[in-house]
Amino acid sequence: HSDLIRSAAQKLGIPIKEYELDAQFRAGGSDEYISWVDNTIAIRRTEHVIWDPAETFDVDVVDSPEELRALIQHKASEGHTARLVAGFCWPWSDPLPDGTLVDDVRIGSFAMPWNAKHDRRTAHGIPKADLWATDPDGIHQIGCVYTAQGFEFDYVGVIFGRDLVYRFGEGWVGDPSRSHDTVVKRAAKQGIHEFTRLVKQTYRVLMTRGLKGAYFYFEDDQTRDFIMSRIEKGSIEEVGSALR
Template identity: 65%
Template sequence: VHEYELEAQFRCGGSEAFVSWVENTLELQRTPHVMWDPTEEFDFDIVDSPQELEALIRTRAGEGYSARLTAGFCWSWSNPRPDGTLESDVVVGDWSMPWNAKPDAGRLAAGIPKSNYWASDAGGLEQVGCVYTAQGFEYDYAGVIFGRDLVYRPREGWVGQPEYSKDNVVRRARRGSVLFADLVKHTYRVLLTRGLRGCYVYFEDGPTRDYFLSRIEHGTAP
């Protein structure tokens, strides 16, 4: 039996406000933080491409911080190739990168960490973490690819799109009134709140990006 449990701990060091804002924006609960204040001591930015997202994460890692990329479960998670290398499953346009190794992966090629070392081993910078791996870790900077499995529409609010999900556990899950969209909201809450110092996000869906941008205060940054 697979359990889909996502921790509810605050993990953004020094920025409880960011976690509160994420929960409000995803409509997980009402909080005092309706708008994000860019003057908060937490580095949040929305970027224009996965290439820019990867570059930011690599820059932070090069500065000596721990930094990792994660994504919503919108791409298949392949087994390692016979030689132990990983398929580049996460594809956005002409950008691609492998998921982290599966927990039950056998022999892996040199430089590819086991899933439980993905966040701490330097080789983890070369893979995208999924929620089942990332939920147990925290790091200084989080880069998140926000997929099309959860989108925001002005007239409907948050809409789950299971046809874009590759997470069979979530697609099958029905616990009372808990729907697909609610589970995916919790997925993105986890991914967005792994960073202790900052979070950068690339949105595949334009209107969802616009909604997040509309909830950021303007004219407050120094």
Template identity: 45%
Template sequence: MLTLAAKEIREREQFVLLDEQKVAFELVLRAVDRARAANTRTVVVVLGGPGPGKSAIALSLVGDLARRGRTVHHATGSSAFTRSLRKIAGRGNSRVQNLFKYFNNYTSAGPSDLDVLVCDEAHRIRETSVNRFTRREVRERAGRQIDELIDVAWVPVFLLDEHQTVRPGEMGSLREITAAAEAKGCAVDVVRLHGQFRCGGSAAYDTWVERLLGLDPVPPTPWSHLADSDDEFAVTTAESPAALEAWLSAQQAQHGGTARLAAGCCWTWSDPVSTADGKRLVDDVVIGDWSPPWNAKPEKRVPDAPELRASDPRGFGQVGCIYTAQGFEYDWAGVILGPDFVRRNGRWVARCEHSRDPAVKKADELPFAALIRNTYKVLLTRGMCGVGVFRPTRRPRSSWRR
């Protein structure tokens, strides 16, 4: 998708939009055409689960509107996603790089500075844009982040999945956005996406994931009981993390494409250490005798460790976390279900004492369980061609293995 995004923004239309995607795209263009002429502001909300093409719509809008000479930004709450877009789509072109922003970049923006603000992954909107780096004078006048995002554009567009909230304080939802927009006198248009372009287009896989994680009242079901005979999406379980890594390598070697491994935040994420040969990542993710490092921290550069592990081939040897996986897709996804989410007596139990995410582990019991379910749903739905899963347990996995 990132390669297509670069061509979409810099050259010409690359994404072929279908059905509800086209509806959303054209709805925004019509709202832009009438905005200044009729002095009307419209908020567009695009809802969809993993893989219906929300980011394709977002990047198609940015490319099309920029080519028409409209003022447009693409914004997210994800450092990894925005930095990847800046690097790949904006390579060597500062004007293109400046199209990609963060949600907290609009604290000092003027009203309706933009024709369109495209808020991708809008479920990650937070209560406020203020953080520990915010200047005092900005902090004192800062309001709600959702208000800043609506105020800055004639047509703010929010693309979100309400089941991808993975941190306390994330509040991007249809209800919150609609309430804020209506309070400002904006019209609100909503488009719901139902297609599936990730996970091999397999509706059965969506069902399998929801049952596996307890998001469906039906217990976990073996993949072979759900998949049609012509379902080409590959699902496998591994007996060890090393076997999972080997499976990913084999799929990549045999079929090509990208492969990445990700895990729940159940192991400490250490700063790199200095050695006689320079800085190196710490082998934090220890499971038996298997111990790779987490992905590199964005502010802690390490030679030979890619800054953007999702899009750099050298990222294969690192384990990704939710914050470097959300928003991305790979051909082959490997997922380690950590001890923060285990099966006990036929049901899932979320265990905050096994989380190493400082923000998430502070959540109350019920919110913590919901955040962990959402986290693993995101990780399990990054694959385009197949997914492999490892769950450390002494209990048999027959209830959900292929």
């Protein structure tokens, strides 16, 4: 692509300037947060082991998916862009005959649909897949990694399923039986380590969609405890008071 741009500019006599970008702009430019994510889910070792809530980027763990949804909706009501996303741990159904979506993502009494599939007819008020990130009604669906990647929001709420859990003494462990991602599950044929590596990359994408903050709900208690051990006590009480 760079060669095509240079060639076209040369033909038109337009001078160009080239710059090298070290990384994409993620998490509001918070290198510390991205470094913390990478270290926490064992993508790479970094110096950011414990998240400091004094940072301008907001990070918190909530106790239920209902609380996560309420928090994201609260941020949206304040005029921010905000979306829920989740690991691919639930089936992704086609729309019903009337174009409404199936509440595939179920955790106890919590139930929400994924975003619409590509090239599927949807009912009025349900954005098509390529508009989920920008249409205000997208807040009523949960984005999967294939829809969320490439987009950023002011705030993101991430539901961690059981396809990737943390076990003290073992580290991060992937579980293909909990995954509904056929692309990633095929990698499990190469061994559990390859599956785990790909699922960690999936959650890295989801965790880094926020520009101002990221909030997490964990289905697995041990995983939640581990993440909590990597966050200094800070703004969780403030989040709770904001929702009251």
